[in-house]
Amino acid sequence: MVETIIQDISIEALRNGDRAEFAQLVDAYSAPIYRLGLRMLGNEQDAEDVLQNTFLSALTHLPAFEGRSSVLTWLYRIAVNEALMILRRGKPEVNIDDTDSSDDNDQISPTQFVDWSALPEDELLSAEGKQALDTAIRNLPENLRMVFLLRDIQDLSIKDTADTLNLTEVNVKVRLLRARLLLREQLSYYYGERMKKEKSNG
Amino acid sequence: MVESTHETCEGLLGSLSDYIDGDLGAELCRQIEKHIAECEDCRIVVDTTRKTIDLVHASNDPQTGLPDDVRNRLYKRLNLDDYLKPSAK
Known part of the structure; x- marks a missing residue:
C-alpha cells in the first residue's frame, strides 16, 4: 500500500536506464501491483502475469515517461490495462471507458434495512x-x-x-x-x- | 425509506460517499446528521455503508508481501537477479 512506498526514486535515473534504481522501483511497488492483479483477476497465475508484464512494459516505456502523473499512478495504469487484456480474453465485452456509462445515472436504491453494523x-x-x-x-x-x-x-x-x-x-x-x-x-x-x-x- | 422525506433520503444517498469520506462541508454534515436522527432507514444505510468500507480496509492487509517464489521469478524475468534482496517479510 501507498504508505510503504519509498518517495526518493529518481525519475531521471529511471529514464536513463539505471538498473539499481529500477530494482528499487520494483521492490517498492511489486506487492501492491500483485495484490491489485489478484483482486482484479482472482487467481495467482494471472496476477503474476500482470505483475511481470507491468514491469516489462514499464521498462520499455520509461524513457518516454514524462512524469506528469506519479510513478505509482502510471504503473497502476499499465497494470489495469494488462489485467483488462487478460479479462477480455474470456469476455470481450469488458469495457470500463467513460462511454460505457449508460447505467451511471441510475441511482441504486437501498432495499435492505437490517442494522448489522453493531455485530461484534x-x-x-x-x-x-x-x-x-x-x-x-x-x-x-x-x-x-x-x-x-x-x-x-x-x-x-x-x-x-x-x-x-x-x-x-x-x-x-x-x-x-x-x-x-x-x-x-x-x-x-x-x-x-x-x-x-x-x-x-x- | 419514509415517504414524507423521500427527497431528502435521495439527497442523502447522493452525498453518502463524500459524507463517509469526510469530504463534505460542515453545513451539509449537519443536515445529514439531522436527517438520520429522524430517519431510521437512512441511519442504517449510513452506518452499514460505513461499516462495509471499514471491513474492506480491515480485511485488506497492506503488509501482505509478495510471495518469495513470485518475487524471484519477477526479478529473473526482469534480469534483476543480482538485486534480489532477502524478502522484507
Missing part, C-alpha cells in the same frame, strides 16, 4: 465473513469494481483513480458510490440472514 468484529471478520465480502467484491460489475479496487482497496485518491482509469472525477465518484451501495446490499443480505438464523437458534 470477530463475527464480521470471521473466515466466513471475509469470504462473503470477497465474493461480494468479485460480483461487482467490472466498471464499478475497478474504481472500487483502486479507491477503497489500493487507497488511491479520487483524482489518481480517475487518472489511472481515464475517467472523469465525477464518473469515479458516481461509480464508487454505486459500488459501495451494491456491496452494502449484499453484505446486509448476508448478515441479515445470519442474524435471523441466530435468533431462531435462540
Whole structure:
C-alpha cells in the first residue's frame, strides 16, 4: 500500500536506464501491483502475469515517461490495462471507458434495512465473513469494481483513480458510490440472514 | 425509506460517499446528521455503508508481501537477479 512506498526514486535515473534504481522501483511497488492483479483477476497465475508484464512494459516505456502523473499512478495504469487484456480474453465485452456509462445515472436504491453494523468484529471478520465480502467484491460489475479496487482497496485518491482509469472525477465518484451501495446490499443480505438464523437458534 | 422525506433520503444517498469520506462541508454534515436522527432507514444505510468500507480496509492487509517464489521469478524475468534482496517479510 501507498504508505510503504519509498518517495526518493529518481525519475531521471529511471529514464536513463539505471538498473539499481529500477530494482528499487520494483521492490517498492511489486506487492501492491500483485495484490491489485489478484483482486482484479482472482487467481495467482494471472496476477503474476500482470505483475511481470507491468514491469516489462514499464521498462520499455520509461524513457518516454514524462512524469506528469506519479510513478505509482502510471504503473497502476499499465497494470489495469494488462489485467483488462487478460479479462477480455474470456469476455470481450469488458469495457470500463467513460462511454460505457449508460447505467451511471441510475441511482441504486437501498432495499435492505437490517442494522448489522453493531455485530461484534470477530463475527464480521470471521473466515466466513471475509469470504462473503470477497465474493461480494468479485460480483461487482467490472466498471464499478475497478474504481472500487483502486479507491477503497489500493487507497488511491479520487483524482489518481480517475487518472489511472481515464475517467472523469465525477464518473469515479458516481461509480464508487454505486459500488459501495451494491456491496452494502449484499453484505446486509448476508448478515441479515445470519442474524435471523441466530435468533431462531435462540 | 419514509415517504414524507423521500427527497431528502435521495439527497442523502447522493452525498453518502463524500459524507463517509469526510469530504463534505460542515453545513451539509449537519443536515445529514439531522436527517438520520429522524430517519431510521437512512441511519442504517449510513452506518452499514460505513461499516462495509471499514471491513474492506480491515480485511485488506497492506503488509501482505509478495510471495518469495513470485518475487524471484519477477526479478529473473526482469534480469534483476543480482538485486534480489532477502524478502522484507
